[in-house]
Amino acid sequence: MARNVAFFIAIAMVLLLLYSTVLTQEQPRVWSAFEASKEVASKLSRNPQTLPLASTDYGNIVHKTPIAVFEPSSVSDIIALISFSNSLPTPFTIATKGKSHSVHGQAMNNLSGVVLNMTNLHRPGIVVACDDGKSPLWCYADAGGGQLWNDVLLATLPLGLTPLSLTDYMYATIGGTLSNAGMGGMAFQFGPQISNVLELDVVTGQFGVITRARIPLGPAPTRVKWLRLLYNNFTAFSRDQEHLISFSESDEKTKADYVEGMLVLNQPPLDLFFYPDSDHQRITSLVTQNGIIYLLELAKYYHSNSQEHVKKEVEDLVKGLNFVATFVFEKDVSYYEFVNRVYPLELILRSEGLWKVPHPWLNLWVPRSGISDFNEGVFKDIILKQNISGGSFLVYPTNRNKWDDRMSPVTPDDDVFYIVDFLRTATRFDVVEKLQTQNKEILQFCKDAGIKIREYLTGNKTHQQWVEHFGSKWKLFADRKDEFDPNRILSPGYGIFQ
Numbered sequence: 001m002a003r004n005v006a007f008f009i010a011i012a013m014v015l016l017l018l019y020s021t022v023l024t025q026e027q028p029r030v031w032s033a034f035e036a037s038k039e040v041a042s043k044l045s046r047n048p049q050t051l052p053l054a055s056t057d058y059g060n061i062v063h064k065t066p067i068a069v070f071e072p073s074s075v076s077d078i079i080a081l082i083s084f085s086n087s088l089p090t091p092f093t094i095a096t097k098g099k100s101h102s103v104h105g106q107a108m109n110n111l112s113g114v115v116l117n118m119t120n121l122h123r124p125g126i127v128v129a130c131d132d133g134k135s136p137l138w139c140y141a142d143a144g145g146g147q148l149w150n151d152v153l154l155a156t157l158p159l160g161l162t163p164l165s166l167t168d169y170m171y172a173t174i175g176g177t178l179s180n181a182g183m184g185g186m187a188f189q190f191g192p193q194i195s196n197v198l199e200l201d202v203v204t205g206q207f208g209v210i211t212r213a214r215i216p217l218g219p220a221p222t223r224v225k226w227l228r229l230l231y232n233n234f235t236a237f238s239r240d241q242e243h244l245i246s247f248s249e250s251d252e253k254t255k256a257d258y259v260e261g262m263l264v265l266n267q268p269p270l271d272l273f274f275y276p277d278s279d280h281q282r283i284t285s286l287v288t289q290n291g292i293i294y295l296l297e298l299a300k301y302y303h304s305n306s307q308e309h310v311k312k313e314v315e316d317l318v319k320g321l322n323f324v325a326t327f328v329f330e331k332d333v334s335y336y337e338f339v340n341r342v343y344p345l346e347l348i349l350r351s352e353g354l355w356k357v358p359h360p361w362l363n364l365w366v367p368r369s370g371i372s373d374f375n376e377g378v379f380k381d382i383i384l385k386q387n388i389s390g391g392s393f394l395v396y397p398t399n400r401n402k403w404d405d406r407m408s409p410v411t412p413d414d415d416v417f418y419i420v421d422f423l424r425t426a427t428r429f430d431v432v433e434k435l436q437t438q439n440k441e442i443l444q445f446c447k448d449a450g451i452k453i454r455e456y457l458t459g460n461k462t463h464q465q466w467v468e469h470f471g472s473k474w475k476l477f478a479d480r481k482d483e484f485d486p487n488r489i490l491s492p493g494y495g496i497f498q
Contacts, residue, residue, distance in 0.1 A: 040084050043077055044068040044114070054115040059103030060358045061432065062459070064493075066095070066109040070116045075211045078116065078203050085114075085489050093492035096209050098146060098173030103361045104459025106493040113492060116209065118146030118175055126155040128217070139217040140198055145175030145210040150340065152215065157336060162220035165190040168260075169342050175210035180457055181409050183398075183419055185260035185297070188245035191402030192409075209490070221257075221301035224338040225314050228274055229296045230264070230286065230327035234375045237261065237294035240321045241397050242368070242416060244298060253313050258299035263379060263393035266291050275329050286324065292384050294395075296323065299338060354425060360435040362422040362442060363456040367412035368397065370451035374420070377445050383422075388434050391424035408477055410454050410470055419456075459494065466496045 036044070045051075046068050055065040072078050085091040093113035100107055109115050121144055130139040139161055143152050149163070150170035156162055167177055167184040178200070182193025190196055201212035231237035247255035264270065266287050272280050287293050300317060302310035318328060349355040366374050383393065397416050403409070411417060422439070426432045446453045455469065467474050481488065481497060488497045 035088070036084055037080065039077065040070075040080050043071050043073070043081075045071055050117075053100070054097060054117070055108065057100040057102045057105060057107055058359055059105070059361065060356060061103070061360060062105030062108060064105060064108040064110055066113050066115045067092075067111055068114050069097075070094075070114050072116065072118075072121050074121070075201070075203065078121075078209055078211065081114070081116065082203060082209075082489070086487055091487045091489045093489050095491065095493050096175065096179075098176035099148070099171060101169070101172045101176060102459075102493075103359050103457065104493075106457075106459055106491070108493045110492070118144075118173060118209070121146045121211070126152055128156055128159055128161065137218070141215045141217055143174050143213055143215060145178075145201075145212060146173050148173060149177065153336065153339065156217055157220055160220050161217040162335070162339075163193075163196065163215050164218050165193045165196045166339055167193065170340050171343065171346075174213050174215075178210055178213060181407075183456070185258040185299075185396065187402065188259055188398045189249055189255070189257075189402070191404075194407060195402060195404055221335045222304045223302050223307075223310075224257075224333050224335055225300040225302065225310055226331045226333055226338055227298050227300075227314070227318070228329045229298075229318070229321060229323035230283070231294040231296060231323050232286070232290045233322070234294055234379075235372065236322035237296060238371060238375075238397070238418075240323070241296060243321075244296075244317075245397055245399060245416070253309075254316060256298045256317060257301045258297075260297045260394060260396040262295045262297065262395065263383070264293040264295050265384060265387075265390070265393070267387065267390045274331065279329070283327070286327065292379060296321075301335065354427070358426045358429075358432045360424055360426060360432050360439065361457070362439040363458070364420045364422075364442075364446075365412055365454040365456055366418040366420050366446075367414035367452055368416040368418065369414055370446075370449070370453070371418050373449055374418075374446070374451055374453075377449060378442050382438065382441060382445065386438060388438060389424050389426060389431055391422065394419065394421040394423065408470075408473065409456075410473055412452060412454055417454075461495060463496070463498070 050069045051065055054069045056063050070077075070081050072081070082094060085094060093109055094116050095107055095109040095113060096116045096118060097107040098118050107115070126147065127142040128139065129142075132138045141152050141156055141161075141163070148171055149166065152163060152174070153170065165182065165184065165186050167182050178194050178197065196216055197213050198216055199212075199214035200210055203209045203211060229240075231240075241259060241261055244256045244259045249255075264287055270284060270287060272283060275283055298317070300310060300314050302313075314330070346355060379393075379395075395418055397418050400411055400415050400417060403411055422442075424435050426435055443453075443455075458469075461469065470477050478497075492498060
């Protein structure tokens with residue numbers, strides 16, 4: 001009896017806090033938590049430790065505090081929350097949050113809305129199965145939308161299996177990357193992660209909450225030959241990258257399994273962790289002489305018992321590439337070490353207090369026809385000359401035919417387009433402002449030069465700018481929103497329909 005009394009007192013306190021908060025904020029969407037069912041109300045939290053986590057993201061630039069955080073323990077709880085909102089005369093908005101790896105506040109909500117925390121959704125563990133009982137060609141993993149890609153790997157690798165397409169960071173949630181396509185250095189052959197899903201469980205349909213994904217699996221290699229090649233000529237760099245992504249999937253022995261690239265700028269200290277100590281001085285000299293170096297990164301997968309074969313395959317793969325002579329470097333690592341390569345860097349940044357700082361990122365898709373002008377006008381004339389801040393600058397091509405045009409992402413029209421990511425970190429507010437100004441300058445250059453870029457993982461747009469972003473896809477996109485989320489309560493952080 002005492003436990004029941006304590007439970008109802010706790011619920012009453014949450015309801016009172018929610019009710020008083022709504023009344024004291026002059027918000028256009030007023031709702032009373034007293035109208036919620038016990039099941040919904042019991043999972044609404046205004047805990048002082050919980051609200052701050054829902055009020056920021058990896059970008060650490062946009063900050064919004066919701067009225068409450070909803071902690072579901074089942075899919076039916078999510079259905080109940082959405083149903084409750086839709087039942088009100090003025091529904092409140094619901095933002096879905098995973099690990100908050102967004103950078104423009106996409107997973108946040110305002111003072112009259114709720115953040116739905118997917119990371120605590122209790123589901124059975126990841127289920128790995130094969131339809132024919134044994135062949136890896138018919139295997140899949142069932143994973144919850146709030147589970148991490150690293151969790152999937154830990155469940156599949158002991159069985160000799162792996163997802164086909166992975167991003168560079170394994171600690172984002174399944175629902176988070178699938179909602180945003182999911183790009184990485186394997187996408188040129190398999191497409192983005194959203195193109196590699198057999199089934200989705202989504203509450204309320206197209207514009208809803210991903211609660212489960214069935215992910216196709218393939219045979220997992222045990223080892224990886226991980227190579228980095230340095231170029232001082234962008235034309236040779238881009239031509240070699242495009243050559244490496246041109247092989248068909250059937251060219252198992254001759255193709256690369258992963259292709260990315262990045263800029264190495266003359267901004268000390270240089271990141272030289274990958275290279276032997278004996279080569280640090282000559283790499284530093286090469287970067288100093290040129291100001292900017294282009295790094296081609298590729299990987300070739302193999303099994304431990306095929307060491308001799310892979311050596312010849314790597315030699316053939318590199319033969320004919322036009323990197324700076326002798327500036328090719330190789331590591332031999334486990335497959336898990338390779339796909340999880342970003343995590344050790346995260347641990348270092350966390351230990352130095354550099355993880356939870358502002359990240360004024362800019363992510364673009366650049367058509368192949370404009371990448372040379374982009375190199376001259378952006379990489380050289382803006383990034384290199386202004387020399388504001390270090391960070392990672394990714395640039396690598398992918399094949400458009402691996403994308404399903406029925407999906408909402410809008411890609412450039414060229415058959416090959418480049419993923420260009422400006423992944424910067426700033427520790428001072430004045431640097432944040434300078435980088436944001438630089439981002440706008442980059443976008444303006446592309447507009448003036450007629451380079452038909454597409455922004456990826458973007459935010460801070462007006463409704464009209466979103467209409468222009470989606471172009472010919474806008475009508476279908478808006479019609480689906482009207483059909484599946486007519487009250488427009490989901491994903492308010494993007495600002496597409498607000």
